[in-house]
Amino acid sequence: MNAKDPKPSMEGGQAGTHRAGPVLALLVCFLVIVLDGFNTTSISFVVPKLAHEWQLAPALFTTVFVATNIGAAIGFMISGPLAQRFGHRYIGLASVVLFAGSTLLTSLAGNIASLSVMRLAAAIGLGAALPIAIAAAAGIIGAKHKVAASLLVTTGMSVGAVTGGVAGGPLMSHFGWQSIFVTGGVLPFLLVTAFFRILPARSPATTEPNAVRASNPLKALFENGLGAYTCLLWVFSFLIFMDVYALLFWVPTLLVDFGFSTEHASVGMAAFSIGGLSGNILMTGAVTMMTLAGRLRVKSALVLGLLLVMLGIVGLSQATVTPALVLLLIGVIGAGLVNGIMGQTALAVAFYPPEIRATGVGWGHAIGRVGSFVGPAIGGGLLSLGWPVREILLTSVAPAGAAILALAALSLVGRRAVQKFPESAVAEN
Secondary structure: OOOOOOOOOOHHHOOOHHHHOHHHHHHHHHHHHHHHHHHHHHHHHHHHHHHHHHOOOHHHHHHHHHHHHHHHHHHHHHHHHHHHHHOHHHHHHHHHHHHHHHHHHHOOOOOHHHHHHHHHHHHHHHHHHHHHHHHHHHHHHOHHHHHHHHHHHHHHHHHHHHHHHHHHHHHHHHHOOHHHHHHHHHHHHHHHHHHHHHOOOOOHHHHOOOOOOOOOHHHHOOOOOOHHHHHHHHHHHHHHHHHHHHHHHHHHHHHHHOOOOOOOOOHHHHHHHHHHHHHHHHHHHHHHHHHHHOOOOHHHHHHHHHHHHHHHHHHHHHOOOOHHHHHHHHHHHHHHHHHHHHHHHHHHHHHOOHHHHHHHHHHHHHHHHHHHHHHHHHHHHHHHOOOOHHHHHHHOHHHHHHHHHHHHHHHHHHHHHHHHOOOOHHHHO
16 A cells, blocks of 8 residues: 555565464564563663662763663664665564663663663664554554554553553562563563564565555655645654653652652652553553444544543642542543553554554654653743742643644544545544
């Protein structure tokens, strides 16, 4: 399928499902992303332990977080083009080996410099593996169910983050901080062979008769009528990531303002993550039911989630609420925003043809990473100017509202695309 010839491609035949079966293949993709989520978030709960053992101020570990974000963005950007040139199978294998090996080596880090280098290398692998796993899941299950499949495996990010939060404390208390990186490094190696087998041996561009044979996959995202949708999808991704990371960064401060002790302020992070995971499960179930019913309404579901986010933010910033209700509202906000991240992935999977799908997914996440820098920076700037925490929180309504406008514009552009390409999945988003 390409922009000029929208005939459905044989997506179900991209991967080696004849050897593994679609359910097992989806499980492998899901587990790869679970370990991706575990490794991505692991540094956040290891740093306090490291700061104590190395007798360093936590602020000195900023370079580690920056290196992680930069590495992930690089991985997102290079994944699709490399996969189209060398094949999804080999780049997928290299990505998992890179993040697994680098994570394992992180357990030997003895200072911030070596820790930053290892996290940079691991994050490149983590960022590269995600789009390939999502694209593989969409191809394995077939064109009709590709959006539901992508949402299902993307849920692994939240599962991995929650797993890390739950298991991280006991692991560190019994075996030291190194155990986090040993676990995160060894487990992916157990999936390497299975992941290699389910990925397509060659790029879809070399196996599909009507495939987009672009020498530059990034350029292909803007050709043949795809450009307007790509730009709007990037805007949506930027806004969602900006809100997610701004709120994640400032939730502990917010809870102190609501009367929580500093020792218990971290429960807000748990509430946000659990809300996100719950929302992921509901979103995946809803999209699956929509698919079976023959009508997808991903954008409608995203708009509803963002409206709940806005109501939750206004409620927290303006009302006097009990601690339990504070955590509940944070969970609702987390559900809506984390679903937004899943949603932008689903919209990319639905819109882009298989041969540039990994590039579309990866670059959407990369642009989102830019927002993950901007959001916390704006919050920090407002805090330094003396703005009350609740007023800073209220400003996060603006990106959520702008994201709804971006979705409306995506719908208009999608309808125009459907007039040209009636069989495009964008018609039902």
